[in-house]
Amino acid sequence: MLGLMQHRPLALPHVFHRAEQYFGHKTIVSVEAAGETSMTVAEWAERVRRLATVLDTLDVGADSRVGTFCWNTRRHLELYLAAPCTGRVLHTLNIRLFPEQLVYIVNHAEDEVVFVDRSLLPVLWPLVDKLETVRHFVVIDDGSDAEVPEDPRVHDYEALLAAATPFAGTFVIEDESSAAAMCYTSGTTGNPKGVVYSHRSAVLHSLISLMADGVGLVERDVVLPVVPMFHANAWGLPYGCLLAGSNVVLPGPNMTPQAIAALLEKHRVSVTGGVPTIWMGMLPLLPDHDLSALRAILCGGSAVPKALSEGYREAIGVPLLHAWGMTETSPIATVAVTRSQHDGLSEAERADVRARQGPAVPLVDLRLVDPSTGETQPWDDTATGEIQAAGPWIASEYYRGEGEGVQFTEDGWLRTGDVATIDRYGYVRLVDRTKDLIKSGGEWIGSVELENEIMSHPKVAEAAVIAIPHPKWVERPMACVVVKPGETLTAEEVIAHLEPRVAKWWIPDAVEFIDEVPKTSVGKFSKKTLREKFGGYQTGVPSSAGPA
Structure with missing residues (x-):
């Protein structure tokens, strides 16, 4: 007997159309080299529709990879939706990679077009002749004075949009399993490996960012993603914000602690997220800024020092919200929220709980495995083992089948390489990376x-x-x-x-x-x-x- 429900593919066009229809009045603030701009979601959505036409004009084929070499800006966010909603694959390129890694990734993914912020041209252009499959370079003028090469392959982003007729229809993705985006790992051994996100995985992951026992994004939030948009899709925050209807502040190229603190204060940001090094640098600045609007400071990428989290709690009343994941997990797999069983603990004991990586979010399964014997370990907060993960937004293999039999088990679980213990409530406590033990x-x-x-x-x-x-x-x-x-x-x-x-x-x-x-x-x-x-x-x- 089959269920009698409509079959509607879980795909990113729903995220776009929902934002356009329900939240056109909300704002997207973007900081670029030329300064700060603000536009409504309705204005942004019209530009996404123009960009969809631009991709056709450039003859970027269906299923083709659209590279981005950009900071966290509204125009990068336009690409976040225009590429996957038209059946292309968004490929965010890490602007901090070594040149040889960047060349390898672009060629391996076979990018057809790369959109690049003008301020980043000096990094990308010296490599242009080594990028074998790229036919177009679209320069986004962010106010930088970097020289723009005179080359028939180079186009101006705003000129293309101005000449384009906005796509007037409804974006449709028939197969929710089709690729929406890809991001390469930043592993320190061997070549980076491609992780390909499906429309289904992107939508489900975005829904989890709205869950109360997690980040809990809501329409009233003002969200500033410090985590780069080239790193695991900025932890899903861009899509999550559009789905929830939150106002968005995108910090652009100035990622200094002083600049981030000023933006948090000026725009009354309620949710932000970044790696520990960002929050370490900002800790001494907290007394000089009114950050009373903050309710959640998402922190991941590496283990969060308890002293750092407690430093924020003591200074502004908000500890860091510890999360764990990796490029292969889209990336959110756990969030260290405290629950009712922790209500009777002392503040010091609650700090210990917050220093853990937390329990798995719904739909993610974890197991602890002894890497030498393959035996599953108990959740007793004593036994250690490698965390293995499974779920609808967990990678099943790498692009072109690389890593088979090494990173993935025979029964389909992801080997994360992280060694941990897990307590009886499912709270993960990282011990180390397998290679760092x-x-x-x-x-x-x-x-x-x-x-x-x-x-x-x-x-x-x-x-x-x-x-x-x-x-x-x-x-x-x-x-x-x-x-x-x-x-x-x-x-x-x-x-x-x-x-x-x-x-x-x-x-x-x-x-x-x-x-x-x-x-x-x-x-x-x-x-x-x-x-x-x-x-x-x-x-x-x-x-x-x-x-x-």
């Missing part, structure tokens, strides 16, 4: 936990822990520490701070002070860079702090 004398040491404890020191701005060779224990931890400006700190003080907080054999054998923890293209700690820098470091004397 330190095995000392046969026992595992979690670098993430050590980093969080080090960063709880009031004089520490950042800390990253890596493994260094040891003649007896094979590996021992080294702490790479960044001291806050104007402060002084010794290795002995770091060790003394750790001694009552972690097991004796977890104490680092070495503490190195550095100016800054190197970051990946999406703002995560680049431990690969640190391992290369300190790869020759080896303690000469066997440590008495090693495991028994």
